[in-house]
Amino acid sequence: MTHYLRFPNKNTAMQLLEKAGFLDEDKNIISCTHDYSIDVIGTITTGGESDEEGNVITQPTTLPGWHINYVGELPSDWEQYLVSPEEPVRVFF
Numbered sequence: 001m002t003h004y005l006r007f008p009n010k011n012t013a014m015q016l017l018e019k020a021g022f023l024d025e026d027k028n029i030i031s032c033t034h035d036y037s038i039d040v041i042g043t044i045t046t047g048g049e050s051d052e053e054g055n056v057i058t059q060p061t062t063l064p065g066w067h068i069n070y071v072g073e074l075p076s077d078w079e080q081y082l083v084s085p086e087e088p089v090r091v092f093f
Helices: 010-019 076-081
Strands: 002-007 036-042 056-058 066-072
Touching: 002 010, 002 076, 010 066, 010 076
Parallel strands: none
Antiparallel strands: 002 066, 036 066
16 A cells, blocks of 8 residues: 655655665665555656747645655654555555
C-alpha cells in the first residue's frame, strides 16, 4: 500500500526521515530496502502555461508542503502527515 505524505516543508521531512533511520551517514535518503520504498516528490506545482519558445504566460500554482510517497510500515509519528490525493502526481507500480 502506498502512503501519500505531505510534510510542512523539506526540513521537517528530513528530520523525520533521519529519526526513522532512512538517511545514510551523508544524510542522503536511502530510497529502498527489502522493507520499504521512498519516492521523493518534493514540491508539487500544477497548471501554468508557456508559449512555443518556453516563455511563461501563466505561472503554475505551488501546492503547500513537501511530498513523499512511501511503501512499507509507516512510522507511527508520520500518521499526521498522511494525505489522500484524488489524483496522485506519481504512483508506485
